[in-house]
Amino acid sequence: MPPVTASGVRAGWESLPADVRAGIEDLLGAPVVAAENQSGGFSPGLAARVRCAGGRRAFVKAVGTPLNPESPGLYRREIDVAAALPPEVPAPRFRGSYDDGDWVALVFDEVDGRMPHEPWRPGELRRVVDALAGLSASLTPCPVPSPRLARDEMRDLMLSYRTLAADPPADLDPWERRHLDRLASLAESALDVVDGDTLVHFDVRADNVLLSGSRVWFVDWPWAFRGAAWIDSVLLLKNAAFHGHDPEPYLADHPLLAGVDPAHVTAVLAGFAGYFAEAGRRPPPPGLPTVRAFQLAQHATTLAWVRRRTGWD
Template sequence: MTAANRARLGWSELPEHVRAAVQEILGDRVVEAVSQPGGYSPGSADRVRTATGRRAFVKAVNPARNPDSPRLHRTEAQVAAVLPASAPTPRLLGCHDDGDWVALVFTDVDGRHPATPWRTDELTAVLAALAAMAVALTPAPVPQVPTAAERLAHDFGGWHRIAADPPATLDPWARAHLDELRAAADRGLAALTGDTLCHLDIRSDNLLVDAAGAVTVVDWPWACRGPAWLDTALLLVNVRLHGGHDTEALLRRLPLTADVDPDVLTGTYAGLAGFFTDGARRPAPANIPTVRAFQQAQGDALLPWLAARLS
């Protein structure tokens, strides 16, 4: 489930000085810009073409759109600048940061998001790309990023917050198993150790597949150091959400997850389910109106899986 952010800005709505700075990075005048659908950023997201035919992808935001988004863009710029060429990611061409607006300029990827429900061929290609990415990003080339446990510490506390203040709409199975869910999430968080640079937000709208089937992983503001299997495990949340594949069988078969302690995987999914369930009841962030429904859908998709794994 991905939804276009209807609050997204277009290229022409960016301030003139921001557009000028992007064009300076590109060394040419932008003559065409096509806003890209999907995702949850409240800023712009455009594939652009210059007068001489150069193509790039540009995204820009300021605090007036959302107070947290400029920080995420700055973090992504730091990560993207040092990602190795062997990783299946776009290259950062430049960054404009005037203290208010932050604009990132990347190489253009002529691709589309994988179809959902997931097609078997595209899922196979993405899983192979994630396995190759884990190799390319171990050891982590960005040592200053937080660990996965640091990045997810608050998120994985979701069941503790729910237990302290259960919503009336809480799933009956979850309500009856709050102690188990809290304990599992705590175990999962403690096990998120490793020295692989993880994307931490792997889902269909952060992936592009080109005509040849090559996969590119985009949007890196949540990068962290963690276990090599983490991004693959996270992708299966999106697969589970959209249906059509046996995620339990995939966990057991895939090289990156097959040998992981099942309790650790269960704990990871418990932590994520708590984060989604707790987050879904919060007010929507500024100019990101669809994210709470998406969190609820992910939590709802995970709970039956957890019920089976914890039984």
């Protein structure tokens, strides 16, 4: 079982400012009479299933600068993406947003589903791995006008080993330290292969998935950009490795990965290993006390997979 799970310190419905609650209720068309707060994910904001007077149900997420100064900007990014998703995309339907300059809220149709079990169960993991092929097809060509681009959005992440190499931490993994320059070059090479014409979610993991009957839904889209169709599958298998699964058997027969040069997959994974190593050593941001421990835990499993794939001594 992973040593750390994805979790922030979330706000509850009643803790939101009264004018923010009123603005959300205007979007909903009726007062909220019940709110069931949801756990999981790295956000200090509200995530709640709500029931309104008259019976309407919805999912609401909201965050403000008092909770975390960066989070409202991410929610605004998600508004742009959510508003552009075609109806056939397996994502909850976006119904509207509230933005007063400090607080941002999004309203979606409620999905009667649950997150996969953590750690991943093999059957549920296989369902989501397979569902990514359909997700990719529904998002190609990229439906978002003027989207952010993979090479730009991934640049800093893929250059994390360059940052570490400039001043290697004393507690860096010995194998990682020995191959630091090679890892930096490998990760940087990913920037030449990540472009494409698919809208990439870029945060596919267990707590951003809902299972409902035979359907798989993908939620939380603030990081989305236009890029290669196979990126999300690599991220999901990185999360599977974090939960103790061997990701390699899923690579050979996956329709989005079978034709991808293995070196490209390894390069992206190396970039993430470097990012987790570098970001995990930073102070935690406001409202997210466990995010650095989560990143360092992911570093360990991602680095182990990179070491296995490179075969370097």
